[in-house]
Amino acid sequence: MSSRAADQRKLTITVDADVYEGLHDRIGPRGIGRFLSDLARPHVVGGDALATAYAAMAADEAREREAEEWSEGLIGDVADDR
Structure with missing residues (x-):
């Protein structure tokens, strides 16, 4: 397991259905967590x-x-x- 994966935490969020569908269609079901993490990082870290x-x-x-x-x-x- 990579050190990045070891430092991850699970988070359950609620989004509008159209946002979910857009994320699912554009990012794919297995990439949504990473996409949202990368999107939020500059706003909350450092x-x-x-x-x-x-x-x-x-x-x-x-x-x-x-x-x-x-x-x-x-x-x-x-x-x-x-």
């Missing part, structure tokens, strides 16, 4: 590291100024397409 990284980026004034100039430039690009 959140402090992500918040710290975003705070560090926001504190970088030169990077923030460059990002703002870039995003403001996009507005002009959209206006040119009309």
